[in-house]
Amino acid sequence: MTREAASPLLTPGYWCERYVYRSVHADRLASWTALATHSPVRAVRLMGADARRVAAGLPEGERQRVLGMLGGPGPIGAMAALQRSEPCGLALDCAGAWVEWSARPVLFLSLVDGAPGTPGPRRAGEPTGFGAPLAPGEDFP
Template identity: 30%
Template sequence: MNDLPRGYWCECWTQNLDRDQRPALHASFDAYSAAQADRWIAVALRTISPALDAAASEQAWQWLYEGRVETRRALLRAERCSVMVDQAGTRITWTVRPVTFLPLAHRENVELPTCAYDFKPHATD
């Protein structure tokens, strides 16, 4: 069996802390290196930092200057990481976790197996 590609699954979630709402997924990204994963977070933080209040901006820049190195080290040890910024009652959380990527079958100019046509969608109410 061939070696499956390893990488990192990155997500960005927000949660309204004032209303105690469930977190909502806003973005996801598949990274193939620790550097690519932490760069995804860094680009997002640099992009939004001018719009953040002073405390949230401080959280963002603290991670960019100090926390980023520890995040990269943890990713290289294949550990899950997260970065959080609280802005006006909303928590923004970026998570990164190590994964094994499974390749998908390429379907262009390829006939599907006959069993693919055996499944019919169910009628809805």
Template identity: 30%
Template sequence: MNELPRGYWCECWTQNLSKDQQPTLHASFDAYSAAQADRWIAIALRTISPALDTSASEQAWEWLYEGRIDTRRALLRAEPCSVTVDQADTRITWTVRPVLFLPLAHRQGSELPACAYDFKPQQTD
């Protein structure tokens, strides 16, 4: 049996702290290496840093200059990581978790399990 490909599941969440709201998922990304996973966060932080207030911008650049290497090391040890920046009443959190990627069945290339034929597309008027 082939070994399942390892990778990282990355997400970006925000939460309005003043309204005590539940976090909201804004983006997700499947990375196939630790470098690709932390680069996703780095690109996001560099992109939004000009729009952040001074404190949040300092949090972002502190991770970019100092925390990023710790994140990469943790990911290489298959440990989940997160990076958080607080902008006014909003908390932005990027999470990265090690995962195994399961292959998807190809409709033309192989026999699908019987349950695949139970799905009936919804008819629209």
């Protein structure tokens, strides 16, 4: 079923994911998280904001390199791809860890009141978006 032919029970939206691998050559995930939103603009903004949070935990030279890769026309092209019902993504080598973000158009089944991407119940102070910043730990490269 195409996005345009959605029934009243289906709502167009965007599914966003973040995959983190311990290195460029790793074949196992270190972490994964996902979120849903109703807007292609919000999907791209959330990916960019999360990439900036990841970069904030890096040493100065590495942070500047990653932030430099986030500039330019990339966000506009990503939003345009989502508007054309095409997926988009971003992949960065962050101090040895490989981080991939992706967003793709989907149809959500309406099970409860509220638009896709509307936050569900959560504890006070719990972060929204992709979650906590990625910072190297003891066993993280």
